[in-house]
Amino acid sequence: MSHFATIAVSILFDGLAYAMFLFITSVGLSVTMGLMGFVNLAHGAFAMCGGFFVVSLTRSLGVPFIPSLIIASVAVGAISVPFERYLYRQLYKSTDLEQVLLTIGLAFMAIATFTYFYGPIPKSVPLPDWLEGDVNLGFRAFPSYRAFLIVIGAALIAALWYAFEKTNIGAKIRAAVDNRRMAESVGINVDRLFTLTFALGSGLAALGGGLAIQLFGLTPSFAVLYLVLFLVVVAVGGLGSLKGTLLAALVIGIIDTGGKYAFPVAGNLFIYAITVIVLLIKPAGFYGRE
Amino acid sequence: MAVNKIKLNDAAAIGARANAADYLVRRHYFRWPEASPWLIAVACYFIFPDRMTFGNQVLVMVIFALSLDLILGYAGIVTLGHAAFFGIGAYVAALLSLRFGWSEPISGIILGGLLAGLVGIVVGWFMLRYRGLTLLMLTIAFAAMLQESGNLRSDITGGYDGLPGLIISPLFDTFGYDLYGHTNYIYVLVVLAIVFYFVRRIVYSPFGQALTGIRENVQRMHAIGSPVHRRLVMVYTISAAIAGVAGALFTQTNAYVTLTVFDFDNSAKVMVMLILGGTGRLYGAFLGAAVYMILEDYFSKLSPTFWQFGIGLLLVLAVLFARRGLLGLVEDAGRYLSKRKKP
Numbered sequence: 001m002s003h004f005a006t007i008a009v010s011i012l013f014d015g016l017a018y019a020m021f022l023f024i025t026s027v028g029l030s031v032t033m034g035l036m037g038f039v040n041l042a043h044g045a046f047a048m049c050g051g052f053f054v055v056s057l058t059r060s061l062g063v064p065f066i067p068s069l070i071i072a073s074v075a076v077g078a079i080s081v082p083f084e085r086y087l088y089r090q091l092y093k094s095t096d097l098e099q100v101l102l103t104i105g106l107a108f109m110a111i112a113t114f115t116y117f118y119g120p121i122p123k124s125v126p127l128p129d130w131l132e133g134d135v136n137l138g139f140r141a142f143p144s145y146r147a148f149l150i151v152i153g154a155a156l157i158a159a160l161w162y163a164f165e166k167t168n169i170g171a172k173i174r175a176a177v178d179n180r181r182m183a184e185s186v187g188i189n190v191d192r193l194f195t196l197t198f199a200l201g202s203g204l205a206a207l208g209g210g211l212a213i214q215l216f217g218l219t220p221s222f223a224v225l226y227l228v229l230f231l232v233v234v235a236v237g238g239l240g241s242l243k244g245t246l247l248a249a250l251v252i253g254i255i256d257t258g259g260k261y262a263f264p265v266a267g268n269l270f271i272y273a274i275t276v277i278v279l280l281i282k283p284a285g286f287y288g289r290e
Numbered sequence: 291m292a293v294n295k296i297k298l299n300d301a302a303a304i305g306a307r308a309n310a311a312d313y314l315v316r317r318h319y320f321r322w323p324e325a326s327p328w329l330i331a332v333a334c335y336f337i338f339p340d341r342m343t344f345g346n347q348v349l350v351m352v353i354f355a356l357s358l359d360l361i362l363g364y365a366g367i368v369t370l371g372h373a374a375f376f377g378i379g380a381y382v383a384a385l386l387s388l389r390f391g392w393s394e395p396i397s398g399i400i401l402g403g404l405l406a407g408l409v410g411i412v413v414g415w416f417m418l419r420y421r422g423l424t425l426l427m428l429t430i431a432f433a434a435m436l437q438e439s440g441n442l443r444s445d446i447t448g449g450y451d452g453l454p455g456l457i458i459s460p461l462f463d464t465f466g467y468d469l470y471g472h473t474n475y476i477y478v479l480v481v482l483a484i485v486f487y488f489v490r491r492i493v494y495s496p497f498g499q500a501l502t503g504i505r506e507n508v509q510r511m512h513a514i515g516s517p518v519h520r521r522l523v524m525v526y527t528i529s530a531a532i533a534g535v536a537g538a539l540f541t542q543t544n545a546y547v548t549l550t551v552f553d554f555d556n557s558a559k560v561m562v563m564l565i566l567g568g569t570g571r572l573y574g575a576f577l578g579a580a581v582y583m584i585l586e587d588y589f590s591k592l593s594p595t596f597w598q599f600g601i602g603l604l605l606v607l608a609v610l611f612a613r614r615g616l617l618g619l620v621e622d623a624g625r626y627l628s629k630r631k632k633p
Contacts, residue, residue: 090610100426105604105609109599109606115598224554276435279427
């Protein structure tokens, strides 16, 4: 294989793994924003929370990595419910600004709390043997962990697509995103639906946070550091659209990986440039409703 | 029109109209309580002569918060990227001094404000067609792009290590800068007073009224034929220029600047200050910036973690219980007391 093709395949592979992380973490945010129009800047805090649960479970309690991921997601999903019920609910009719302030306040509090308990030093997790090293796909070897990310991402996309398009609850969610008042008037309990999707979205964010530890290392500031990235994916993809979030995650993941390879000093410049260009042309994102 | 239908002999209507006209005329009159922040600022000069550097930083943040109040509090533009313009002003002042050897301070802030305003016109014209999440993301992305571009050319901007050792000439070639920032305090206070006079004139002008209308009900403003987009771009430009002035003053005060001025944190911080003091009421910027900076100075010395938790809690409490900020609370208390006195 030529040198160029080798690099292209690497970029595509790493970009795909990165995109899967972005998709898993952002999809919940997209659906909840689409449903309620609620600007939730504390979403990154739920992801960070999930990551630290995984650290504690594996390091302190000796639970293996994969079960820890599942336990952390379920736990964070459950924890997010009272937040939605008692805090967020009061602000559904408020302005964007008030929602931004409340949720960013929560994010700050979460960062401080986790800094207090875990310290500001980046954490890592012990991985099972089969996730260390490389996996050989016949024509060349790839890092196992990234391959694992892509497999999980693909499985989740399939599961979410099925749930969204083929189940009764999925149909209700789509109906409520399209036209909330109409959905309510035909008897869909949008409030309960929202609590459900909120918990699911927060749980997925926690899963993303757990998966991110190996990629970026985990510090409490993860909650705000990567938040802008999740918001970019949601805004570029279009609120409440599964398809849009996936497309945005792929575009941003691959272009950013390629950009960082070609011009390492440019940092996140490519991500922001894509965001500005896409939003100026399609203000509601790829698949958002104008 | 409804107004024409009111019969002229209807005394109550005439009275109501006279009251309304009277209210509109009197609204912008100077009221005595308005003197208090200025008196306090001057008093601080004499009471805390050794804390002038800190005082300078507070005053700079007041100007920055005031610029945000104009667009957030009056026009209702929600932005998390206002640090972009602050940063432009800061770097204009720094690069003028370091790369062009132009160290005269007053022209530095004027040029900083002008360039920030110019960028504000262009960016605002593109972005202000959108609202909500799209606008929020565009403002964040714009500030982040400036920061990344600055880092890309760190040979010019000094990157995250910053540009230390800037030389600022004495004011009018006579008033030099002392170690404790006494001269600088008066300089910043005078700039603040000029900026404030300007902002106050805008807020109480018909243009300011139109902005409030856009904030309250943009559809209705469209319906009555108000040029919404043009007005938003105009106020955004003015606000960007003021933020640029604040940035330039920031550089001149610290004689040092790094790319962190473009941080998301910086945008969020100024918004928190404004919310804390109260939006859309001018003096909210004064109260919010002062309270925030003093609390930060005190608590972050004790424990930065504790301070971060505190600021988060303050935000949550402000949204849940005091949506109009500290000044809102003061107004409520005043109203409550005067009600109790009357009967």
